[in-house]
């Protein structure tokens with residue numbers, strides 16, 4: 455496979471390995487208003503977030519998910535101690 459074919463080319467001729475959609479954003483030619491910052495952006499017909507807000511939202515969501523996993527792991531350790539399996 456040639457080097458070019460490994461990468462997805464987006465409409466602005468920028469070569470990227472980024473896999474879209476990210477949150478509410480995907481590249482495209484449509485002008486939309488971001489549901490988060492309410493500024494106009496250019497993206498896919500169905501995109502509802504600008505790229506910056508989409509990336510920030512996904513990062514925040516990941517941080518919250520990791521925090522929740524840590525709490526669940528701690529709770530599981532407590533349960534294991536109570537039932538004597540640790």
Ligand SMILES: [Zn+2]
Pocket residue numbers: 488489490491492493503504505506507508
């Ligand atoms: Zn935005």
